[in-house]
Amino acid sequence: MIGINRPKHRNAVNPETAQQLIKAFKQFEADKDSLVAVLHGKGGNFCAGFDLKALSQLDNTNFSLKDPKSSDEAPMGPSRMLFSKPVIGAISGYAVAGGMELALLCDLRIMEESAVMGVFCRRFGVPLIDGGTVRLPQLIGLSRAMDLILTGRPIRGKEALEFGLANQLVATGTALGRACQLASNIAQFPQECMLTDRRSVYNSVYNSSSIKNALQFEYVEGIKVISTESIAGAQKFTSGIGKHGSFILGKPSKL
Numbered sequence: 001m002i003g004i005n006r007p008k009h010r011n012a013v014n015p016e017t018a019q020q021l022i023k024a025f026k027q028f029e030a031d032k033d034s035l036v037a038v039l040h041g042k043g044g045n046f047c048a049g050f051d052l053k054a055l056s057q058l059d060n061t062n063f064s065l066k067d068p069k070s071s072d073e074a075p076m077g078p079s080r081m082l083f084s085k086p087v088i089g090a091i092s093g094y095a096v097a098g099g100m101e102l103a104l105l106c107d108l109r110i111m112e113e114s115a116v117m118g119v120f121c122r123r124f125g126v127p128l129i130d131g132g133t134v135r136l137p138q139l140i141g142l143s144r145a146m147d148l149i150l151t152g153r154p155i156r157g158k159e160a161l162e163f164g165l166a167n168q169l170v171a172t173g174t175a176l177g178r179a180c181q182l183a184s185n186i187a188q189f190p191q192e193c194m195l196t197d198r199r200s201v202y203n204s205v206y207n208s209s210s211i212k213n214a215l216q217f218e219y220v221e222g223i224k225v226i227s228t229e230s231i232a233g234a235q236k237f238t239s240g241i242g243k244h245g246s247f248i249l250g251k252p253s254k255l
Contacts, residue, residue, distance in 0.1 A: 001180070002028065007043025010094055012051040013076050013102075021077035029083055035191060036183035037083075039106060040090035040176050041099075049097025049121060050075055065129070079105050079130035086186055086198065090179035091166070096154075097121035101130035104139065107198070110179045111166035113157040122152025138205055140164050190229045196221050 002024045004011040013021070028037045041047050066073050074080040076098040089095075089106035097120045103109055111117075119128065128149070137145040140163045148155060160166040170178050186194070200218045208214035 001038045001040065004039075004041045004047055005043075006051075007041075007045070009051060010045040010048035011041040011043065011099070012048045013098060014051040014054040017051075018073075018075065018077035022073055022081070025078040025081055025083070029081075029085070035085060035187040037085065037087045038090055038176070038179045038183050039087055039102065040179065041092065041095075045093030046089070046091045046095035046115070047099030047102055048094045049099045050126070052124065052126075055126070074130045076102055076130040078102075081105075082202075084195065084199075086183075088179045088183050090175040091115045091117070092172070092175050097126065098130050101128060101132040101135075104131060104135040108167045108179075108182065109165065110168045110170060110175045110182065111157050111160055112170055112172045112175045114172045115160075115175070116154045116156055117148075117160055117165060118154040119149050119152045120154075122149075193225045193229045196225050 002021070004013070004017065004021070006012060006014075006017060025037070028034050065075065068074075068080055072078075072080045072082070079098075079101050086107045087105065089103045089109045091103055091109050091111040092115050093112075094116050095103045096116065096118045100117045100119065103117065119132065121128070133145075133149065136148065139145075144163050147153075155163065155165065157166060157169050161169045168178065168182075200214075200221055203217050204214040208217060
């Protein structure tokens with residue numbers, strides 16, 4: 001669990017918090033015992049974006065952004081990082097501007113009914129430079145992404161679910177618990193196979209130049225798992241079937 005802990009500022013991220021988030025995610029990535037991360041905000045809000053007060057105190061002489069070609073450290077912290085393991089976002093309260101970009105970083109988003117997302121930085125002249133213009137169209141399509149990016153309007157739980165921005169909609173106050181439950185469920189799967197499929201999805205969406213190349217990547221990566229997890233899993237599965245039975249939808253039935 002990685003929690004943003006600036007509740008008096010609606011968990012807006014300042015440079016110090018950004019560095020702490022980077023450190024926390026690097027620790028998660030390096031920890032072989034941590035299979036899934038849950039990102040959340042403490043005190044009722046996920047994240048209200050970059051701290052505008054901190055931004056107002058910066059100028060051209062003491063504020064510089066690192067180019068993505070040379071660094072995976074972004075203004076919001078980990079939003080340029082590429083993880084090898086799943087990250088689930090527990091979205092409560094406000095997840096706006098850079099906070100929305102942090103939510104987009106997650107593989108899955110569990111959103112409370114009263115939560116609000118939106119490109120609120122539109123009204124302050126602050127651009128999306130933490131992956132928002134890259135990830136949002138891939139998640140919900142060009143037309144809907146343009147709707148949110150150009151208007152800066154709020155999008156709440158029900159509409160976010162309809163857009164595909166939220167994966168699950170839950171009652172207010174329950175997103176963190178549901179996200180942890182989901183993380184626990186994912187952690188129980190055979191990990192090599194699941195991570196291979198996850199890696200292939202990201203390659204297909206962001207890296208592959210053609211469907212042929214994407215299918216080739218899927219095959220080359222997937223075939224490695226056959227001899228490790230797949231055969232063992234199939235043997236374990238069939239050992240309980242019996243000589244003349246098969247499992248259909250998890251229940252034994254006669255052939």
